[in-house]
Amino acid sequence: MSVNLSVNLSGIKMKNPVMPASGTFGAGREYSELMDINRLGALVAKTVTLKPRDGNIPPRLCEVSSGMLNSIGLQNEGIDHFFKHDLPFMKEFDVPIIINIAGNSLEEYAQLCREIDRVEGVSGIELNISCPNIKAGGIAFGASSKLAEQVTAAARYNTQLPLIVKLTPNVYNISKIARAVTSAGADAISLINTMVGMSIDTNTFKPNLGNITGGLSGPAIKPIAVRMVWEVAQSVKIPIIGIGGISNALDAVEFFLAGATAVAVGTANFINPQTMTDIISGLEAYLVEKGFTDISQIIGKVKT
Amino acid sequence: MLQIKADIIGKEEVMPGVFNLILVSPEISRNARPGQFVHVLCPTDDGFMLRRPFSIHRVVPGRAFEILFQVMGKGTEALSRVKIHDTLDIIGPLGTGFKYSEDIRSALLIAGGLGTAPLLFLAEELVERQVLFYPMLGYKTKTQMLRYIDFKRLGKKTYAATEDGSFGHEGTVVDLLNRTVHNIRPEIIYACGPVGMLKKISETADEFGIECQVSLETKMACGIGVCLGCACVTKQGYKMACKDGPVFNTRDILWGAEDYEKGLANGCGCDNQALSDTDSAG
Numbered sequence A: 001m002s003v004n005l006s007v008n009l010s011g012i013k014m015k016n017p018v019m020p021a022s023g024t025f026g027a028g029r030e031y032s033e034l035m036d037i038n039r040l041g042a043l044v045a046k047t048v049t050l051k052p053r054d055g056n057i058p059p060r061l062c063e064v065s066s067g068m069l070n071s072i073g074l075q076n077e078g079i080d081h082f083f084k085h086d087l088p089f090m091k092e093f094d095v096p097i098i099i100n101i102a103g104n105s106l107e108e109y110a111q112l113c114r115e116i117d118r119v120e121g122v123s124g125i126e127l128n129i130s131c132p133n134i135k136a137g138g139i140a141f142g143a144s145s146k147l148a149e150q151v152t153a154a155a156r157y158n159t160q161l162p163l164i165v166k167l168t169p170n171v172y173n174i175s176k177i178a179r180a181v182t183s184a185g186a187d188a189i190s191l192i193n194t195m196v197g198m199s200i201d202t203n204t205f206k207p208n209l210g211n212i213t214g215g216l217s218g219p220a221i222k223p224i225a226v227r228m229v230w231e232v233a234q235s236v237k238i239p240i241i242g243i244g245g246i247s248n249a250l251d252a253v254e255f256f257l258a259g260a261t262a263v264a265v266g267t268a269n270f271i272n273p274q275t276m277t278d279i280i281s282g283l284e285a286y287l288v289e290k291g292f293t294d295i296s297q298i299i300g301k302v303k304t
Numbered sequence B: 001m002l003q004i005k006a007d008i009i010g011k012e013e014v015m016p017g018v019f020n021l022i023l024v025s026p027e028i029s030r031n032a033r034p035g036q037f038v039h040v041l042c043p044t045d046d047g048f049m050l051r052r053p054f055s056i057h058r059v060v061p062g063r064a065f066e067i068l069f070q071v072m073g074k075g076t077e078a079l080s081r082v083k084i085h086d087t088l089d090i091i092g093p094l095g096t097g098f099k100y101s102e103d104i105r106s107a108l109l110i111a112g113g114l115g116t117a118p119l120l121f122l123a124e125e126l127v128e129r130q131v132l133f134y135p136m137l138g139y140k141t142k143t144q145m146l147r148y149i150d151f152k153r154l155g156k157k158t159y160a161a162t163e164d165g166s167f168g169h170e171g172t173v174v175d176l177l178n179r180t181v182h183n184i185r186p187e188i189i190y191a192c193g194p195v196g197m198l199k200k201i202s203e204t205a206d207e208f209g210i211e212c213q214v215s216l217e218t219k220m221a222c223g224i225g226v227c228l229g230c231a232c233v234t235k236q237g238y239k240m241a242c243k244d245g246p247v248f249n250t251r252d253i254l255w256g257a258e259d260y261e262k263g264l265a266n267g268c269g270c271d272n273q274a275l276s277d278t279d280s281a282g
């Protein structure tokens, strides 16, 4: 018996609902040597900014219980370099390409969208609105529903492409932010980005990250992510990409049950580059075992 | 670069808490260069654990390779419990190796403790290429002289220092270097060990105008250049230990935050904003 894993994410046609989480897969170049990118539902690149960014002072990583902290700081070579060196590589695969962007200002987001709209072969834009170092008094765009709405509107005005807005979990009321970006024209929502955390070396009394605090990812954040996907699914109609601590097919199933239309895998790629392809096979097996024929039959089906 | 399930065909506790594993992989054995490493999934039951990087210690030509590791925490502890004929999930070979020119004639190999791990592979390659080299090895004490015999067999003249003076020179390998470097006059120094030691060695190398390459250790997540988590500060900006390194030429390295800021003032290309970032969800 064959099952249908394909989903249509607001116009992005995916042969299955599994993709990498931005920043954990580069542009796919390195992992293409270890796994089959053509099996993925979509290819999501590391956040690009208008100008190159050097990123944060090391150390940038720290393993913690059931997860890791990172303070990379959006190191990237800028959009021009991305168009020249990464996008052509990504286009070699038969997989929709999603470009994740971040800006310091509304105008930067707008300009990035305009530039991406002008190139061929891109299937969608993901707005990273939990990025560091922004103009608005140091408050991430994603932490204020007003700013989240403004940045989504600015992007919406400047692109025809499906627009995904990636939310930060470092907020009290995620549904409010989700509604704000939906009303401003988002086509889909991805969540969650990392949770701000900290770890201290008990010998040296120094923080384990050069940046002092960093973003927590991995299994530790999965229950929070599932809860947030579930809450957002109650409050908006647009599709959701569930992200946070997914390392196997059953983790992914939880997100579908909570209301996600697709999932993205981050930290687990570092541990096993086969994680996403294993999840795709595992989802098929799960649906067969449970007697379903289509992934859509489990989306949002949590019994509460 | 490959991801393999490697059979363990040899395991030895070479001294308390330090283990040597022999792992089958014709591909890694054939392609590995001294200074490269493998990224190992340590077999543990308590859930989440990132891979751990280990230098390629030696190769059995065409068949296998070895890693030499010290138990430091939960990853290496799990690794110390593997049995012969277990398999390990490994990605490798990774990173750049030590470099030398075709006509290299003499080298000094300086290791502190576990720093011997990548340098033994290099020593074996230098022997094959008939390059004269001098191992200089620093240990805590006589009973912990990891791979001393192996280096002594391979090298032209082997120098040793112990911190307690129980064997060879009493003091650190850095003292020993400073006393002997003007006699040895190597064309190049290769070093691996604690970062404080590497920094001092690079100062001496600088003073005598000797090229110096060191293997740097950082925490790693992906190990293949994707996550940008293993950044080292160089005069050319941030470089990734797993991909651009772990071997770096010391003339490129900026050793501390102080140097880093100096580098900024000199326009190394790192943006100041990076230093003032407070939120970092990357």
Ligand SMILES: Cc1cc2nc3c(=O)[nH]c(=O)nc-3n(C[C@H](O)[C@H](O)[C@H](O)COP(=O)(O)OP(=O)(O)OC[C@H]3O[C@@H](n4cnc5c(N)ncnc54)[C@H](O)[C@@H]3O)c2cc1C
Pocket: B037, B052, B053, B054, B055, B056, B067, B068, B069, B070, B071, B072, B073, B074, B075, B076, B077, B114, B117, B118, B216, B217, B218, B219, B220, B246
């Ligand atoms: C390129 C590279 C090559 C390496 N090659 C070898 C090798 O050949 N043999 C070997 O024994 N080790 C090697 N290491 C270090 C090895 O990766 C770490 O010792 C290991 O990751 C520790 O894991 P753990 O889970 O046992 O310890 P953790 O639980 O992660 O740490 C336990 C304690 O050890 C400290 N620690 C962890 N890593 C390091 C480190 N790199 N340096 C100093 N202190 C550390 C931690 O701060 C902590 O206090 C290498 C590292 C790199 C980056």
Ligand SMILES: Cc1cc2nc3c(=O)[nH]c(=O)nc-3n(C[C@H](O)[C@H](O)[C@H](O)COP(=O)(O)O)c2cc1C
Pocket: A021, A022, A023, A024, A046, A047, A070, A072, A074, A100, A128, A166, A192, A193, A194, A216, A217, A218, A219, A221, A243, A244, A245, A246, A264, A265, A266, A267, A268, B227, B229, B281, B282
């Ligand atoms: C090393 C690292 C780098 C990341 N870089 C980015 C990034 O550039 N842009 C972004 O939107 N999210 C970034 N993230 C967040 C992930 O995309 C994802 O939202 C988060 O890690 C939670 O998923 P996970 O638990 O599966 O890793 C990064 C995460 C990690 C661990």
Ligand code: FES
Pocket: B219, B220, B221, B222, B223, B224, B225, B226, B227, B228, B229, B230, B231, B240, B241, B242, B243
């Ligand atoms: S460990 Fe990920 S880039 Fe080096």
